[in-house]
Amino acid sequence: xxxxxxxxxxxxxxxxxxxxxxxxxxxxxxxxxxxxxxxxxxxxxxxxxxxxxxxxxxxxxxxxxxxxxxxxxxxxxxxxxxxxxxxxxxxxxxxxxxxxxxxxxxxxxxxxxxxxxxxxxxxxxxxxxxxxxxxxxxxxxxxxxxxxxxxxxxxxxxxxxxxxxxxxxxxxxxxxxxxxxxxxxxxxxxxxxxxxxxxxxxxxxxxxxxxxxxxxxxxxxxxxxxxxxxxxxxxxxxxxxxxxxxxxxxxxxxxxxxxxxxxxxxxxxxxxxxxxxxxxxxxxxxxxxxxxxxxxxxxxxxxxxxxxxxxxxxxxxxxxxxxxxxxxxxxxxxxxxxx
Numbered sequence: 001x002x003x004x005x006x007x008x009x010x011x012x013x014x015x016x017x018x019x020x021x022x023x024x025x026x027x028x029x030x031x032x033x034x035x036x037x038x039x040x041x042x043x044x045x046x047x048x049x050x051x052x053x054x055x056x057x058x059x060x061x062x063x064x065x066x067x068x069x070x071x072x073x074x075x076x077x078x079x080x081x082x083x084x085x086x087x088x089x090x091x092x093x094x095x096x097x098x099x100x101x102x103x104x105x106x107x108x109x110x111x112x113x114x115x116x117x118x119x120x121x122x123x124x125x126x127x128x129x130x131x132x133x134x135x136x137x138x139x140x141x142x143x144x145x146x147x148x149x150x151x152x153x154x155x156x157x158x159x160x161x162x163x164x165x166x167x168x169x170x171x172x173x174x175x176x177x178x179x180x181x182x183x184x185x186x187x188x189x190x191x192x193x194x195x196x197x198x199x200x201x202x203x204x205x206x207x208x209x210x211x212x213x214x215x216x217x218x219x220x221x222x223x224x225x226x227x228x229x230x231x232x233x234x235x236x237x238x239x240x241x242x243x244x245x246x247x248x249x250x251x252x253x254x255x256x257x258x259x260x261x262x263x264x265x266x267x268x269x270x271x272x273x274x275x276x277x278x279x280x281x282x283x284x285x286x287x288x289x290x291x292x293x294x295x296x297x298x299x300x301x302x303x304x305x306x307x308x309x310x311x312x313x314x315x316x317x318x319x320x321x322x323x324x325x326x327x328x329x330x331x332x333x334x335x336x337x338x339x
Contacts, residue, residue, distance in 0.1 A: 014044070014045055014046045015045050015046070015071040015072065015336060015337075015339065016045070016046045016048070016069065016070050016071050017041065017045045017046065017047050017048075017070065017071065017072050017073070017074060017336060018048065018049075018050040018066075018069075018070040018072070018073045018074070019034065019037060019047060019048065019049045019050065019073075019074055020050055020051075020073055020074065020075040020076075020089065020090055020095070021033060021049075021075065021076060021077065021078060021080065021090070022078055022080070023049045023051075024049060024051070024054045024215075025054055025215065025216075025217055026213050026214040026215030026216060026217035026218055027213060027217050028212035028213050028214075028217075028241065028244060028258060028260050028261065029077075029078065029160065029258065029259060029260030029263075030078060031214065031241050032160045032163060032241065032260055032264070033076070033077050033078065033104070033159060033160065034049065035163060035241070036159045036160055036162060036163045036329070037074070037159075039162075039163060039164060040159075040162065040326070040329040040330075040332075040333065041329070041332070041333055041336070044333055044336075044337065045333075045336060050066055050070065050073070051089060056088055057088065058088060058089045063092065063094045064094060067094050067095060067097050067098060070098060071098065071099075071339060072098050072099040072100070072101065072336060072339055073095050073098060073099070073100045073101070074100075074101045074102075074103055074332070075090055075091075075095075075100060075101070075102045075103070075105070076102055076103040076104045076105040076134075076159075077103060077104030077105055077106075077136060077158065077159050077160075078104075078105065078106065079105070079106040079107065079108045079279075079280060080105050080106075081105055081106070081107045081121060081140070081143075081144065081148075082107075082108060082111070082117075083107065083108075083109060083111070083112065083113030083114070083117060083118055083121075083147075084111055084112045084113050084114050084117060085114075085117060086116075086117045086120055086121070091120065091121055091124045093124065096124070096127045096129045096130070097129070098129065099129055099131050099339055100127075100129055100130045100131065101130075101131055101132045101332060101335060101336065102125070102130065102132065102133040102134065103132070103134050103159065103328070103332055104134060104135075104136045104156065104158055104159040104325075104328070105133075105134070105135055105136065105140065106135065106136050106137060106140045106279070106280050106283070107135070107139070107140040107143045107144065107279070108278065108279050108280065109139070109140075109143045109279060110278075110279050111279075118147055121148060122147065122148045122149060125144070125148045125149075125150050126148065126149055126150065131335060132154070132331075132332065132335055133148075133150050133152070133153050133154065134153070134154040134155070134156050134328055134332070135153055135154070135155055135156075136155075136156065136157065136158040136159070137155065137158075137280070137283040137284065137287060138155055138283070138287075139279065139283045140283070141153045141154070141155045154328065154331075156324055156325060156327070156328030157287070157320075157321045157322075157324040157325040157328075158259075158260075158263055158284070158321075158325065159325050159328065159329060160260060160263050160264070160267075160325070161263065161266075161267060161321040161322050161324070161325035162322055162325035162326040162328075162329055163267075165245050165249065165264065165267060165268065166242050166245055166246050166249075168246050168249035168250050168268065169250070170250060170252070171206075171250055173204070173205070173206050174203075174204060174205045174206070174252040174253075174308070175205060175206050175207075175208050175250060175251045175252050175253075176196075176197065176200040176205045176206070176207055176208070176251065176252065176253050176254075176255065176306070177208045177209075177210050177247065177248060177250075177251035177253070177254040177255070177256075177265075177270075178193065178196075178197070178207065178208070178209050178210070178228075178233075178254070178255045178256070179209075179210050179212050179254065179255070179256035179257055179258050179261040179275075180193075180209070180221070180224055180225070180227075180228060180257055180275075181212075181213075181221055181224065181257045181258060182217075182220035182221050182223065182224045183224075187224060187227040188227075188257075188297055188298075189297070189298050190227065190228045190297070191298075192297065192298055192299060192300060192302040192303070193228065193255070193275070193297060193302065194228075194230060195302065195303045196255060196273075196302050196303040196305075196306055197230050197233070198303075199303045199306055200253070200306060200308075201232070203307075203308040204308070205252065205253075205308070206232075206234065207230060207232060207233040207234070208233065208234045208235075208236060208247065208250075208251060209225050209228065209230075209233050209234070209235045209236070210235075210236045210244065210247045210248060210261070211225065211235070211236065211237040211238075211244070212244055212256075212258050212260070212261050214239045214240075214241065215239075218237065218239065222235075222237050225237075245264050248261060248264050248265050248268060248270065249264070249265075249268040249270065251265070251270050252270065252310075253270065253271055253272075253273070253306060253310055254270050254271070254272040254273065255272070255273040255275055255306075256272050256273070256274065256275060257275045257276045257297065258276075259280050259281050259284065262274060262281065262284065263284065265313075266284075266288060266313045266317075266318065266321070267313075267318055267321065267322065269312045269313045269315070269318060270312065270313070271290070271293055271310045271311065271312060271313060272293060273293050273295055273302075273305045273306065274293055274294050274295055274296075275295065275296065275297040275302075276296070276297065277294055277295070277296050281294070282294065287321075288313065288317050288321070289317075290313070292305065293305065
């Protein structure tokens with residue numbers, strides 16, 4: 001390649017891609033989505049989260065001016081297709097003035113629906129400028145095909161499965177990590193969780209409570225750690241999400257109320273007992289074929305899901321998740337590049 005050709009190519013402006021999602025609130029999984037986009041797409045495109053406020057109306061400037069500033073939008077990941085609730089951020093018709101790519105989304109279908117919400121989302125997703133729709137599990141894809149009239153929905157593992165996680169060194173003493181969360185409705189009942197921890201301590205495990213969040217989400221989750229009073233536990237609280245990932249990877253077993261605590265644990269090979277059996281957690285457990293890890297925070301048999309010799313997540317399962325998620329991101333990159 002001649003110097004003149006190289007100079008002309010470098011002068012071509014990079015496409016500006018707007019990220020639409022639950023970004024900026026400090027939720028662990030959503031912060032990992034942004035990092036995944038940076039890793040997979042950042043070298044090729046200028047990426048930025050499009051909203052600058054974390055409360056309604058989400059934008060301090062005219063939405064038309066915001067849309068005009070981007071070449072395309074990516075909506076996702078996470079449970080953004082909520083059949084009972086229409087966000088003022090995710091499914092705005094103004095975005096349809098530019099190409100839109102929906103990536104790694106889930107559907108909390110069991111929580112009910114509102115007809116007008118489903119109608120609006122269907123009209124959005126069937127618009128000609130929605131170039132790609134990818135769901136993070138088969139169940140969500142099936143709902144989108146049926147209710148959104150999008151037969152071309154792709155199914156790819158949650159994009160965080162492609163993220164390069166920081167390396168860890170396991171401590172000498174085995175650890176049971178636990179992840180709880182702040183709830184607006186009040187503190188959870190931790191009776192069964194305490195029994196789980198007691199069983200782990202009898203087996204020689206240390207107890208580590210990990211706060212998975214930053215900003216005000218992290219502060220709220222940290223405040224709930226006091227509601228779970230368990231003698232001898234360590235609490236890991238950091239504003240750095242890589243510290244949070246390492247805290248998970250160092251564990252021998254995890255018990256988590258948060259999906260992305262479970263996903264990060266899975267990618268480290270750490271078995272993670274699900275403490276919140278909602279759609280997304282159940283769908284992920286089915287995908288990795290580990291029904292033994294599916295429980296509930298108030299399940300009287302919660303402690304039965306733990307043993308000191310629990311099988312780790314198989315390497316081939318982790319490789320399939322990583323490859324599927326990375327391939328999806330590569331296809332997304334190619335679609336953006338072809339605009």
